[in-house]
Structure formats: structure tokens, C-alpha cells
Amino acid sequence: QxxxxxxxxxxxxxxxxxxxxxxxxxxxxxxxxxxxxxxxxxxxxxxxxxxxxxxxxxxxxxxxxxxxxxxxxxxxxxxxxxxxxxxxxxxxxxxxxxxxxxxxxxxxxxxxxxxxxxxxxxxxxxxxxxxxxxxxxxxxxxxxxxxxxxxxxxxxxxxxxxxxxxxxxxxxxxxxxxxxxxxxxxxxxxxxVPPISSLRALEYVVQEVELFPSEQQRRRAIRMLEDAGFGGRDDLTPKLQIGIKKLLGIVEMARQEPEAVAERLTSSLMDLR
Ligand code: ATP
Ligand code: MG
The missing domain is CATH 3.40.50.300 (P-loop containing nucleotide triphosphate hydrolases)
Structure with missing residues (x-):
């Protein structure tokens, strides 16, 4: 039936x-x-x-x-x-x-x-x-x-x-x-279609995909990226150039290491430079 x-x-x-x-x-x-x-x-x-x-x-x-x-x-x-x-x-x-x-x-x-x-x-x-x-x-x-x-x-x-x-x-x-x-x-x-070139945009992405369990951890990661030179305030020489596709890939990789997400994210982005 x-x-x-x-x-x-x-x-x-x-x-x-x-x-x-x-x-x-x-x-x-x-x-x-x-x-x-x-x-x-x-x-x-x-x-x-x-x-x-x-x-x-x-x-x-x-x-x-x-x-x-x-x-x-x-x-x-x-x-x-x-x-x-x-x-x-x-x-x-x-x-x-x-x-x-x-x-x-x-x-x-x-x-x-x-x-x-x-x-x-x-x-x-x-x-x-x-x-x-x-x-x-x-x-x-x-x-x-x-x-x-x-x-x-x-x-x-x-x-x-x-x-x-x-x-x-x-x-x-x-x-x-x-x-x-x-x-x-x-x-x-x-x-x-431009690549992501600001830390602000990157921060938005990691927040959206909930890479960090707390705001505090996200802040810490962003500080780490700033310290690594990804400040990107000088528009003429963007320090960050990454396609959203690649960034999402890096994010998922970083997620695999819960104790060192921020470190993983930072080092992967530094490897691109
Ligand atoms: P390729 O140069 O390899 O052809 P592409 O430029 O066509 O790459 P996509 O294959 O469209 O890139 O990959 C983008 C990925 O990022 C998709 O999985 C999509 O769902 C995701 N995504 C998230 N936010 C955006 C956005 N704002 N614009 C485009 N894609 C986005
Ligand atoms: Mg394509």
C-alpha cells in the first residue's frame, strides 16, 4: 500500500x-x-x-x-x-x-x-x-x-x-x-573574483565555520597571525593572498589537531608566503 x-x-x-x-x-x-x-x-x-x-x-x-x-x-x-x-x-x-x-x-x-x-x-x-x-x-x-x-x-x-x-x-x-x-x-x-587578502575576512571565515570552540581561542589565533605578520593593514602590500577554497582546506586540516589549531593555521598560512 x-x-x-x-x-x-x-x-x-x-x-x-x-x-x-x-x-x-x-x-x-x-x-x-x-x-x-x-x-x-x-x-x-x-x-x-x-x-x-x-x-x-x-x-x-x-x-x-x-x-x-x-x-x-x-x-x-x-x-x-x-x-x-x-x-x-x-x-x-x-x-x-x-x-x-x-x-x-x-x-x-x-x-x-x-x-x-x-x-x-x-x-x-x-x-x-x-x-x-x-x-x-x-x-x-x-x-x-x-x-x-x-x-x-x-x-x-x-x-x-x-x-x-x-x-x-x-x-x-x-x-x-x-x-x-x-x-x-x-x-x-x-x-x-579576488582572493582573501585581509585578516578581517579570514577571521570572518574561521568564525563562520566554527573552527575555534570559544571566542577567546579565536582571538588568540588572530593575535598569533598578527604577530606572524599577517596584519595586512597596508593595502599596497597585502600580506595575505589566499583563495577561499584553499583556506577552507587549511581550516579542515587545522581542525584535525584540536590542541594546536591556531598553530596549525598560522604555520600553514606562513607556508604560502
Ligand atoms: P578553481 O580555481 O580550482 O577552479 P574556484 O575559484 O572555482 O577554484 P571553487 O571551486 O568555487 O573555487 O571553490 C570555492 C569553495 O569555497 C566552494 O567549496 C564554496 O562552497 C566555498 N565558498 C565559501 N564561501 C565562498 C564564497 N564567498 N565564494 C565562493 N566560494 C565560497
Ligand atoms: Mg573552479
Whole structure:
């Protein structure tokens, strides 16, 4: 016998075969979004402005933005968050992580399919994550997959069919190479995602993830970081430059040693200098 609870559970288990890949998006925002600096909100807000523009303006059926910044600064998570917040009926993430082992032509096919599918929905957002890895960029000899690059160039510039609208959110840690590849002119807007560079922002993060059991211990750790020279009051020479992704990794490592959390945190950050 099927009761109401079973029925509701069944509804939860129905994943849209086409359209939104919730799990995929959720996976890249695993650690949530921590508002450690006003810039985080500004980036999200700007992203949402583009979402609204695509939704409401009939003049701009295709808008593409680029989130760029140093490795681990949070580009993928921010891009996925903006996509998720759009609540568009079609939201897809194109990620090199999901194409491991794909041949060049399989990549071209997979990327093209996402865009072709998006054209069937009135409103779509496609996150094209980590362009340099998608095209297999190799700094040595500046090699890359030209087939994938050409596919991206065509798709980034193709207007969706009449009545369809598309927002493209691309990410890259190698902003300078995009110009040489002819990719940068295709973006309507570029948003820089900076690394964490102040002790205040770092303090906010460790508080948010509850690294220290008491305020007293947190204060002690911050003093230790200040003593180690992470004061960072001089904006011209930031003493701290760390992506949120890496910081969260260091935090979890430090957590493993409950007797020496502050020491672990400090020494890991010093190793980066
Ligand atoms: P890579 O250069 O390796 O591609 P990335 O810049 O794309 O890295 P993410 O993969 O987005 O970085 O990693 C950011 C991680 O930090 C995610 O797990 C995310 O949940 C978490 N996070 C916490 N706060 C923020 C924030 N304000 N912005 C972005 N990510 C955040
Ligand atoms: Mg990324």
C-alpha cells in the first residue's frame, strides 16, 4: 500500500531528466557561500542583475559574463550560485570534471548538446566552468584543443532561436590567455573574483565555520597571525593572498589537531608566503 509519505518521497526522488541539474550545482557549492567580504555580495548581486536582464529585456536574448580570478577564489561556486538563484527552467553546468577521459570530439558533442538543449527552453543559464581546462590548455608550448575552442567561440556568439533567452556564465583562472585565444571579446561583462587578502575576512571565515570552540581561542589565533605578520593593514602590500577554497582546506586540516589549531593555521598560512 502506498501512503502519503511514500508519495511525497517519490516526488523528492524525481529528478528532472532535462533542465536543471540540482545535484551538480549543489556539489560545487558544497561548502556554501561565506560572506567574508562585501565583494562577495557585490558579485552575487551583479550576477543577479544579468539574470534579471536576460529574463526581462527582449533586446538581449544572449548575455555572457566571465568570472575570473586566481585559483580557488570561488569562481565555480559563485557561478553556480548565480545560476541556481536564477530559478530559470534550464540550468546546466559544463565542467571539465564531468568530462574526464572524454576525447576531443566527445567533449565537442557534450558541450554542443547542452547548448542545443538550452535552446529548447525559453530561459536558460549555462555555466561553462574552467575554460582553460575545457580546452586542455597546456602552458608549455601554449597548446590546447582547437576543436573545443572553436566550439566555444561559435556557441558563445550564437543567438538563441527566436523567443529563447540564454545567460552564459563562464569561469577562468587564466584571464590573460583568453585574449590571445579570441575569447575575451565575446563576454558582455567580466567580474573579478579576488582572493582573501585581509585578516578581517579570514577571521570572518574561521568564525563562520566554527573552527575555534570559544571566542577567546579565536582571538588568540588572530593575535598569533598578527604577530606572524599577517596584519595586512597596508593595502599596497597585502600580506595575505589566499583563495577561499584553499583556506577552507587549511581550516579542515587545522581542525584535525584540536590542541594546536591556531598553530596549525598560522604555520600553514606562513607556508604560502
Ligand atoms: P578553481 O580555481 O580550482 O577552479 P574556484 O575559484 O572555482 O577554484 P571553487 O571551486 O568555487 O573555487 O571553490 C570555492 C569553495 O569555497 C566552494 O567549496 C564554496 O562552497 C566555498 N565558498 C565559501 N564561501 C565562498 C564564497 N564567498 N565564494 C565562493 N566560494 C565560497
Ligand atoms: Mg573552479
Amino acid at each position: 502506498v501512503n502519503r509519505a511514500d508519495f511525497l518521497r517519490a516526488l523528492d526522488e524525481v529528478h528532472p531528466a532535462f533542465g536543471v541539474s540540482e545535484e551538480e550545482l549543489q556539489q560545487v557549492i558544497q561548502n556554501g557561500i561565506i560572506h567574508y567580504d562585501p565583494v562577495v555580495d557585490e558579485l552575487l548581486k551583479t550576477g543577479i542583475l544579468f539574470v534579471d536582464q536576460v529574463r526581462t529585456s527582449t533586446r538581449t536574448p544572449l548575455v555572457s559574463i566571465l568570472l575570473h580570478g586566481p585559483p580557488g577564489s570561488g569562481k565555480t561556486a559563485l557561478g553556480a550560485s548565480i545560476a541556481q538563484a536564477s530559478e530559470y527552467p534550464f540550468i546546466k553546468l559544463i565542467s571539465p570534471d564531468n568530462m574526464v577521459g572524454y576525447s576531443e570530439s566527445q567533449k565537442v558533442t557534450a558541450i554542443t548538446k547542452v547548448f542545443t538543449d538550452s535552446y529548447k527552453s525559453p530561459l536558460s543559464v549555462v555555466v561553462v566552468d574552467n575554460i582553460e581546462r575545457l580546452i586542455d590548455w597546456t602552458p608549455m608550448g601554449a597548446r590546447f584543443s582547437n576543436a573545443v575552442l572553436q566550439t566555444l567561440l561559435v556557441l558563445f556568439n550564437r543567438r538563441p532561436p527566436k523567443g529563447r533567452r540564454l545567460l552564459i556564465i563562464a569561469t577562468s583562472s587564466l584571464r590573460p590567455i583568453l585574449t590571445d585565444l579570441g575569447l575575451s571579446e565575446t563576454f558582455d561583462s567580466e567580474l573579478r
